[in-house]
Amino acid sequence: MPHAPTAEGRGLYISFLGMDGIGKSTLSEHLVAELRERGLTVTPVSWRSCLDADLPVWPQEALRTLWMDTFRLLFGGAVDQGEAVALPERYADWTDRRAEDRLGELQATASSPSGPLAAALVEFAGNIVLHAEVIRPALERDQVVVQETFPYKHVLKEYLLATELSAARAGGPYTPEEIDFLFAPVEAFFGGGALRPDVGVLVDGPVELALRWRLGQSGAVGVLEDLRTAGRPGNDGFIALQSASARRFHAFAQKYGWTVHTVRDAPVEANTRRGLDLVLAEIARLRPSWGLAGSGTGGTPQEAGAAEISTERVYR
């Protein structure tokens, strides 16, 4: 039986899903600020921020090890300019040597499907720890947990990479169909099982916008954002991986009753305001006693409602 949603008056777990660069962090940061302005205790949570946070040895050491291992596996079998990609084993070396930044500088080379497939499972394992040891305790302390990226995204991307690599290799170790058997229960654990957020928000929109925004932000797509370990680096690999992710996100959102915020080619402030109004309305519905209803600042509640109801879908 899936765990009960957090009880009224207790904490609330809010998480954002969507393509790389589509604006999850932007929306999430504004949500944190707005909820704090309303006097709520809000804890932004990400696995990455736990690596260097003030946490006990357990779970921090496990979170660090699993974090490094996802990259190690993802690049397992990859070759950079004739050399096997070797990553530091100790976390201190990992940060000192800027291991993640340097991965972004590698030439793209194909790796084995076993690497990304194992990476997906290690990513999943890390999130089991993160959820139990960081997210649940914050909720039990009545905090509002805001997660800028629902970790299903990372697991899905690694799974898609594994599928791409296995499809490209006839006679390889795993067929795409075999990989599906493994992925289905993992996906259900995120969507309908213990890792399910109280408020799930899919940030959706054209992949071209995500690419343009990401290029405007950092000049290039990131190391986990294209299909470089499957031999398709750069913008084309980004479009392929992100479009495939977006299709799965839609199905996931529909199946598990997520709220969908669709971004448009418009100024960031306008998109953010619409997204915030949508998320605040969903929180108000689940937590009527928090007094958030109609609190958007992007216009009167009536205006916001009239403009958005036709364009936003709430799968429920």
Ligand SMILES: Nc1ncnc2c1ncn2[C@@H]1O[C@H](COP(=O)(O)OP(=O)(O)OP(=O)(O)O)[C@@H](O)[C@H]1O
């Ligand atoms: N609605 C918008 N209109 C214009 N630009 C936007 C919009 N939303 C986000 N951006 C810009 O796009 C870039 C990427 O946004 P952001 O980092 O929030 O995406 P993300 O979904 O969190 O990405 P990631 O998956 O990599 O964490 C940022 O430079 C941001 O300012």
Ligand SMILES: [Mg+2]
């Ligand atoms: Mg982000």
